[in-house]
Amino acid sequence: MRNITAKSEDFSKWYPEIIRKAALADYAPIKGMMVIRPYGYAIWEYIQAHLDRRIKSSGHENAYFPLFVPESLLQKETAHLEGFSPEVAWVTQGGADELEERLAVRPTSEAIIGHMYSKWIKSYRDLPVLINQWANIVRWEKVTRPFLRTTEFLWQEGHTAHETQEGAQEETLKILALYKEFSETELAVPVLSGEKTEKEKFAGAQMTYCIEGLMSDGKALQMGTSHDLGQNFAQVFNIRFEDREQTLQYAWQTSWGVSTRLVGAVVMCHGDDSGLKLPPRVAPVQVVIVPISVGDWKETVLPVARQLEVSLKQAGIRVKLDAREEFTPGWKFSDWEMRGVPLRLEVGPRDVKNNQALSARRDTREKQPLSLENIADPVLKLLDDIQNNLLQSARKFQKENTHVVGDYAEFKTVLEEKKGFLKTFWCGSAECENQIKEETMATIRVVLMEEDRDSGDGGCICCGKGSQEQVYFARAY
RNA sequence: CGGGGCGUAGCGCAGCCUGGUAGCGCACAGCGUUCGGGACGCUGGGGUCGUGGGUUCGAAUCCCACCGCCCCGACCA
Known part of the structure; x- marks a missing residue:
């Protein structure tokens, strides 16, 4: 009895189905919009945490800008406006009153941030400005798919301003490298990196760089972009500063972002016929303990399972004990596999007798008994192996394709x-x-x-x- | 936005052609027996038939419009 479509049979049916069955997200009652459910949102939170750490340690600070962008600001950069205008949602009314000026729900924040930077940047001493924001944005897309392209999505957008062209270039490439390293280390998704063509570059940018992943149906997915904006926005938003020679200069800017699309990338890159395969570093549950419920298991097996849960927790492992009585162990195995949990530990009467737990890897399906003495060490090692193996498999796939x-x-x-x-x-x-x-x-x-x-x-x-x-x-x- | 398909219980579907008591499997609830790879028996709950309008004595069924989803194209993180 199978309850999901096999990925190998029908990828485009598998994808939305696994998103819903694994409870990552559900369709909202608005076209192209989804609700990110706790299990899916947790993945995003780990993505955020891992990325935020990198963004901050490379010198950036977080801030928050408004959701609305006045039409007059959005219009300033012509190429930018032309690129985005087909997909902008507009607010025209506040309460009962018609607004004097339409407000765009931000499709990206270059315009409003450019406006603010012109107020903040007066001297070379104010530079560089290195700001990131975590935000939601809206783009009225015609074709949508959960996580890959939704009308509203969550992302981070970095916006920096520099004294020199070289400074901006360096920043753009630094972020590109950061994204690549992040994707490979945390998501186990290998990516190509390089430049976009003129046709594919960001509206208003001088040059766009990107990382591209290969999904398991052989299609590419743009997973992140880093733009060298040159002085395009500085000129129209009048971001000027007095340089070291006391002459007035326009600032050199960059912007860069990754979005909740990355959750879709993880799903499409690693999943298989049985469902998700989550890389341990972003898995909401890294280890699931399934007690084998036979006979007097509540007195014999369950206490051992609970103790196991405690010791793994103490080692910082995200562990879940599935002690539900209404499901059989076999059912739980399949369910947690479908949900992509990297490692399962079974504890039954035999294991209790031998002072062990039986581990089962999601990636290779290998089973191996582990002694309960200091079990956190081999578990951490296994999680590490799984993370690594997912990356290696994805690399191999990318190479072969x-x-x-x-x-x-x-x-x-x-x-x-x-x-x-x-x-x-x-x-x-x-x-x-x-x-x-x-x-x-x-x-x-x-x-x-x-x-x-x-x-x-x-x-x-x-x-x-x-x-x-x-x-x-x-x-x- | 064009071409095609679909929308009936949480999920998967039958019923529609030929209008007349809304069904099946899984899921869900209760009880019992089970439990080392998706258990079984009995009992039970759950429906504005996507939405709005029209035709008709009567519409899930026929007609019109709209909305949503999927696939294939044109556009995009």
Whole structure:
């Protein structure tokens, strides 16, 4: 008896189903909006905690800006406005009164933050400004999917201002590297990193960098972006300061963000036919203890299980004892596997007699008895192994699904038959980029930065013109 | 936003064609027996049939509009 659709059979049915069955989120009664349930929100909270620590230790501080952006501010940066206007939600009324000026529900906060920075930044001594905010934003998207693209989503957005162009560039790349390290260490999701093309870059940015993950259906997912804004926003918001030579300069800015989409990435990258597989570092429950309820188990087994729970808790492990009487052990095994708990410990009469617990890994399904003496040590070791193994498996998958292609016919065949990332050369023209997208639905996910490129050049996959621009194409979410 | 599919109990569905007492499985509640990989028996509760309008003596069923979900495209964290 199976109660979830197998991932291998129908990925696009599996995904929303597992989101709901595992109680990560549920549809709200508003188009494109979801309720993040406690189990899903806990994952987000661990993501936040791990990322917030990195953001702060790299010198940034958290602050909070308003939800609403006056239309006049949003309009200042033309490219920015054009990029976002199709998906902005507007507030036109307050109570019974029509507003004199429409208020945008922030689709991102560059505008209102730019406005504030112009008041705060007067001297080179005020720089750099390194601020991050955790917030919700609204984008009126036409097609939505839980976590991957919702009308409202939660994210962090960093907004920094610098004295020099180099300062801003350095910040942009520093965050890009931080995101990559974060994704791989905490989410066990390996990512490519590089530049976006002109077509794909952030509205109003000078250059956009991103990290891209490969989901297990062979489609790419943009997991984070870091933008070098140059002086675009500083010029229209008048963020000027007196530099060391006493001349007036516009500030150099960056912005960068990751969102609740990352929860979707974890689900899609690691899940299998039995459900979720959560990396221990973001798993709300790292270890579940299932007592085997036979005979006088409440007197014999349960006290041992409780003691086990206490000792794991003391070691800082997120542990749950599932002592519910209305379910059989077998049912609990399947349920917690579906919910992605990395490690299960079974405690039954046999284990009590042998002073042990039987461990079962979610990732490999390996079972191994562990002595109850100092059990936290091997449990921590196992959680570490699982975290590591998830990353290695995902890396292996990414490698196996990355194909170097040289000509367009091969490009199309590989894309159709194997999916995944296609590594190739591109001449840099929007014409070729558009043509490929039109014909194959594949987009350039990243343009490799110089230091990541293979030496030498190749012909553009589309027009054949010689080029050093090495890129990864994929179909994407 | 275009093309297609779907919306009936928490979930999965039948009933609709041919209008006339709203059903099945799982889940849920109670009791009992079970429990080392999704247990079983008995009893029971739960429905504005997505929403609004129309046709009709009578609408889950026929007609219209809207909303939502899924898939495939056009646009995006």
